[in-house]
Amino acid sequence: MHALHSIFAANKAGQQQGIYSVCSAHPLVLKAALLQAKQDHSLLLIEATANQVNQFGGYTGMLxxxxxxxxxxLATEVGFNPEHLVFGGDHLGPVCWQELPAAEAMLKAEDLIAAFVAAGFTKIHLDTSMRCADDPPVLSDQLIASRAARLCxxxxxxxxxxxxxxSLSYVIGTEVPPPGGVxxxxxxxxxxxxxxxxxxxxAHQQAFVRQGxxxxVWSRVIAVVVQPGVEFDNSRxxxxxxxxxxxxxxxxxSQPGLVFEAHSTDYQTEAAYHALVQGHFAILKVGPQLTFALREALFALAQLEQQLxxxxxxxxxxxxxxxxxxxxxxxWQKFYQAQDTRLSELLLYSYSDRIRYYWPEPELQQAVQRLxxxxxxxxVSQPVLHQFLPQHALPETGSELVNDPEQLVIRHIQLVLARYASACGLRYQQEQSS
Known part of the structure; x- marks a missing residue:
């Protein structure tokens, strides 16, 4: 975690330095992130959410x-040094068991934390901001903090x-945006x-003391999640x-050792990312925009396929x-309140990208492989490719035409990652430390 702390120290000293957090379990997204970090000679922070990965397998089926x-x-396959990986656990708390009474949900959250730490995750987001079945409508800071201290x-x-x-570092917060947008x-x-x-x-300092x-341990609380004024929904x-x-x-x-962690930064402009990092929002989390780019590239190739x-x-x-x-x-049914054509539009193209939950399904894996x-x-000629993926077939640049579909998808995802890397100054950080 030393390299991560060095980035935050540089940020607090006024340098354009931060880190983006890749919140995805899709292999092509992860490959794109590994290749981007390899290209930039940078640290790579990858996080798994409690929904994706937990002691029961999550929606990915992975512990x-x-x-x-x-x-x-994947890092070995692309030639990225695993020592430059930082693993984080995101929204670790009772989020998966909110329909249960708090006592029961928190026991499951304890097992979740134990499994993440035992596996080697070192950046731990203690997220107890969500209500359980028998909780009051609004949780107090004190209740949230006491539960976070218990998990810590x-x-x-x-x-x-x-x-x-x-070895562990912690992220806390009481105003945590919902995972995946609103x-x-x-x-x-x-x-x-x-x-x-x-x-x-x-509230958290006091709760940590009460918990003994x-x-x-408190000195290893590195970030606070707040609402910086960024969010996205299905279409805005x-x-x-x-x-x-x-x-x-x-x-x-003015707070020694602390930075902000910004959630739901997906789909902001590159200028906004630079401004966030300058404002000490030194951890920029991104997830749905990466799988949105994945889907965008896959559908573009499917449209190309249909032409030929x-x-x-x-x-x-x-x-x-x-x-x-x-x-x-x-x-998706809790998120998309629409019918007919509008519903089909949301299912396929929404910024929320609920389609990301379905890529592991065998029929979609088979369809992607056939594609x-x-x-x-x-x-595929350059002008035809330019019609469907123009960013990757630019004759004026003299760049080599890539016909491998997997590489085209990865390159498309990297367009998003490169904007984050630029705002975080990761290449500069690595060059300075080498």
Whole structure:
């Protein structure tokens, strides 16, 4: 974690340095991130959410140890040094068990934390901000903090048990945006108030003391999640306004060892990312925009395929996606309140990208493989490729034409990652330290 702390120290010293957090379990997204970090000679922070990966497998079917082994295997395949990986656990708390009474949900959250720490995750987001079945409508800062402290103690005990005492760093917060964006943007999203941030920090400090956690453990709280004024819903993005977050930025600058972690930064402009990092939002989390880019590239290739092959030979990827999502609505039905054409539009193209939950399904994996096989056997000319993926077939640049579909998809995802890397100054950081 030393390299991560060095980035934050540089950020607090006024340098354009931060780190982006890749929140995805899709292999092509992870490959794109590994290749981007390899190209930039930078550290790479990869996080698994409690929904994706947990002690029961999550929606990926992977346990925490499986996820780390999976990412390290991908790193080996692309030639990225695994020592430059940092693994984080995101939204670790009762999020997966909110329909249960709090006592029961928190026991499962304890097991979740234990599994993540035992597997080797070192950046731990203690997220107890969500309501359980028997909770009051609004959770107090004190209740959130006491639950976070309880989970922190479990993390520390398991780190000691696995000979990794002192290796963990923590992220806290009481105003945590929901994972994956919101269903409908509220009018006038405003940044977290200073009073709220101060109350959050005080409540957590006091809760850590009551839990018997040492000052050394508190010193490893590296970030606070706040609302900087960024969010997205199915079709709109709330743009970051640095002026409205100036008070937050000034406050965190005065707090030794602490930066802000910004969630839901997907779909912001590159200028906004630079401004966020300058304002000490030194951890920029991104997830749905990466799988949105994945889907965008896959659908572009499917449209190219349809132009060059008879319908019977095509993968029918878009049709199969739509049919599968309609047949298994559990992952989207709470988020998409629409019918007919509008519903189909949301299922396929929403910024929330609920389609990301369906890529592991066998029928979609088979369709993607058929798509890739078809594209590999086609003689795709540069002007045809330019029609469907113009960013990757630019004759004026003299760049080499790539016909491999997997590489085209990865390159498309890297367009997003490169903007984050630029704002975080990761190449500069690595060059300075080498």
């Amino acid at each position: 925490p140890a499986d996820f780390i082994a999976f990412v390290k295997q 103690q479990v993390a520390e005990e398991n780190a000691l048990r696995t000979n990794r005492a002192g 269903s409908e943007l509220e009018q006038g999203i405003v940044p977290t108030s200073l009073d709220s941030v101060q109350a959050t920090l005080l 956690l040492s000052a050394e 993005v709330h743009a970051f306004d640095a002026k409205k977050a100036n008070a937050l930025s000034a406050f965190i600058a 092959l008879p319908a019977a030979e095509c993968s029918q990827l878009q049709t199969k996606c739509l049919e599968l999502m309609q047949a298994k609505p559990a992952y 890739f096989d078809n594209i590999r056997h086609l003689e």
